[in-house]
Amino acid sequence: MNIWWIRRDLRLEDNPALSAALQTDGQLLPVFILDDHLLNKPADKRQAFLFAGMRILDEDLKHLGSSLIVRRGDPEQILPRLMIESGAVSVFAESDVSPYARKRDAAVARQLDLHLVHGAGYYPPMAVRRSEGRPYKVFTPYSRAWKALPVSEMLLKKPSSLNPIPYYPTEPIPDMSSPLEFPAGEAEAQRRLSSFLTGPIYDYRETRERMDLDGTSQLSVYLRFGMLSIRQAVISARLSAEIAPDEGSKVGCDAWLNELIWRDFYQAILYHYPDVLKYAFKPNLRDIPWRDAPHDLQAWQCGQTGYPVVDAAMRQMAVTGWMHNRARMIAASFLVKHLLINWQTGERWFMQQLIDGDPSSNNGGWQWVAGTGTDAAPFFRIFNPILQGMKFDPLGNYVRRWVPELHAVPNRYIHAPWQMPVAEQRECGVMIGQHYPAPIVEHTFARTRALEAYKTRVS
């Protein structure tokens, strides 16, 4: 009997840790530990999603004759106790690159026979390296090396049945309502993958940029909790590229594969450079003169900046726990460049709000936007929220969906409503400063201010 210690791999299909745990004698004890170090207070949407996922995993396990054991507390104490109670020999778990997880797992491994099995990324962080063995710091060469590695296309089968679990005291799974837009569970993940593969993937290159369309896969949260296997996703991307009807469609599949490689890349960065969670990767950009501006921060958090695209983005996240990728860049850039507020403040806020919040990808994204990261945008690349809106939400439908008070604003002003003459404001019933805020900062002024603040650090 082995313990399958479930953390971020809430699935039965193609699960390397689960399969490894079954190999000794086919006997399994599936365990989830509610770790107080990881549970935020007050509980956020991501936790609600996790709890919903645990409930579904428990049901899925019950169909196979097993069930989920839930404990609350410190894994270092709970696992040894469970091993004695159950007579389990070893613990199997999927490895996790975050510094907290690595420290925790090292401590657990000192006490018992812990087997960490790779599965969170397609390739382990150590697998994609330069010829001298050093890790990559730039995405493009990393992705070339990634694509050159040998491919293993065999997925692991879900077990057909499991041993029954004798009575164990088990904690109830906390009951919280999870966002309706993202039902938890493996079956839902499979449904979404299938529907993405039947069409949207072929237009992905273009439509993924559009905030007003559902052109993205919307699979991030399922990958985040391992409800979908990254290997299945990668294989699907490759297969779709092979059967793509034309060159344009193939380009879409390749673009999606690239996004999956970014996920591996940021996991590898966090593995090799755990300090990215504490400091800017670029040492010269660690002491930018950030503003301490609580009112501006609050306006950003609440979606009241006066820039419709930014506000739509922040409100979409507040309501659903998810934000369109393009919107993430615009909103993040606005906090860092327009408000000149430390990117780490935004990083923390996103981690609180996002159901797919993951330390490696979230940090990678924020450091990229801030220009402080391994493979960062040039500091003078400052998103213009008006232009971004016109380009990637051309009719303003994304804005109108999440900022309903602007619904009657004509298309021509939807991304810059303060430019409306007063007569038009009156006509559409949106008085700037009354029904919708005036911009909290003027674009050109903010752009210049950011350039100045960064410039002093570069030379």
Next chain:
DNA sequence: TTTTGAGTTGTTCGA
């Protein structure tokens, strides 16, 4: 060791 080309996602300005 040295050299060379390149680096996710942009914006602005002037022709």
Next chain:
DNA sequence: GTCGAACAACTCAAA
């Protein structure tokens, strides 16, 4: 409206 160049300098990766 469209197009190309400038925007800085630096570090990385590979030869």
